[in-house]
Amino acid sequence: MKNQHATRNKWLKYKFMKTKRLLPYLPETRIMTRASFWNLLGKYRHILIKPIRGSRGKGIIQVSAIGNNQYGIHFENRRITIRGKENTYRYLKRKIKSSKYRTQSGYIVQRRIPRPTVNGRPFDIRAIVQRPKSFKSWVVTGKIAKIAGKGYIVSNISRSNGTVMPLEIAIKKSSLKKPSIKILISKVNKVAILTARRLESFFKGHRIYGLDIVLDQNGHVWIIEANLFPILSHFRKLKDKTMYRRIMAYKAGRKIK
Known part of the structure; x- marks a missing residue:
């Protein structure tokens, strides 16, 4: 094939x-960069970060803009709230870098459909x-x-x-x-x-x-x-x-x- x-x-x-x-x-989807991440989050308020070559739901992170400069992070069955854009993006980059599901192909960011x-x-x-x-x-x-x-x-x-x-x-x-x-x-x-x-x-x-x-x-x-x-x-x-x-x-x- x-x-x-x-x-x-x-x-x-x-x-x-x-x-x-x-x-x-098709929900709007882009290669994840700092710009695409904040653009889609600002547009839809709820997005998903996914490994490009992931499978079976591995490594998916949901990010939500919850107001007052706070952002909700939902990974597996764990949730945390982070204040500030820089703190949030820095946390996500560390999370991705340390994840056992990390892939050399990178990540996409996608509109989350309720x-x-x-x-x-x-x-x-x-x-x-x-x-x-x-x-x-x-x-x-x-x-x-x-x-x-x-x-x-x-x-x-x-x-x-x-x-x-x-x-x-x-x-x-x-x-x-x-x-x-x-x-x-x-x-x-x-x-x-x-x-x-x-x-x-x-x-x-x-x-x-x-x-x-x-x-x-x-x-x-x-x-x-x-x-x-x-x-x-x-x-x-x-x-x-x-x-x-x-x-x-x-x-x-x-x-x-």
């Missing part, structure tokens, strides 16, 4: 997805999109809600000790205001297919993507990240194994309902 260098590079995948059709679904919650815990969506070699069209073969563990910002199940739930049930139980589940699911499917079609032209021959998607409180769909080697065990955790069987069948080149 071509473009091996980009398979785990968040920045390269973001740049490639940043087209007219997908731009409305996520809906289930029982007070934020959740996002993992959508699996597949197209076996003998099929003409991409198909969303599975969608699941990943609910963050208590006190965590990342929804990676093993990292935050979180839980999984069928997406429809998560939406019903969520803080989303009077959601039309059918419409929301349709939006997720549409954006997932658009994303796979775009990535297909870059990652030639790749036939499965795991998309991390967020619904904001207004029900707008946001693509947070595209994974070329998604973990599929989340779907095995559900009581109903229909989606898991479908995903594995498609992976083997067979189509089942």
Whole structure:
């Protein structure tokens, strides 16, 4: 497969997805510098710092401007407040430098999309999109809600000790205001297919993507990240194994309902 260098590079995948059709679904993202950090924080008040080649939620830091020249830092399940811009940026640089998740590829800074919650815990969506070699069209073969563990910002199940739930049930139980589940699911499917079609032209021959998607409180769909080697065990955790069987069948080149 071509473009091996980009398979785990968040920045390269973001740049490639940043087209007219997908731009409305992409949170603003930049290479982290002092200027880009303060620009996005001033613009959105809540941002995420991520290792460019990180995975499984490792090394992600949330920064919030909370007023009175104070900034909230949320890493793993720990929170601190720092006063002053220079103190804040200096702390973050030290944090990154000393992190075991540090990468030579650097970091990105990204607008944080406020996520809906289930029982007070934020959740996002993992959508699996597949197209076996003998099929003409991409198909969303599975969608699941990943609910963050208590006190965590990342929804990676093993990292935050979180839980999984069928997406429809998560939406019903969520803080989303009077959601039309059918419409929301349709939006997720549409954006997932658009994303796979775009990535297909870059990652030639790749036939499965795991998309991390967020619904904001207004029900707008946001693509947070595209994974070329998604973990599929989340779907095995559900009581109903229909989606898991479908995903594995498609992976083997067979189509089942």
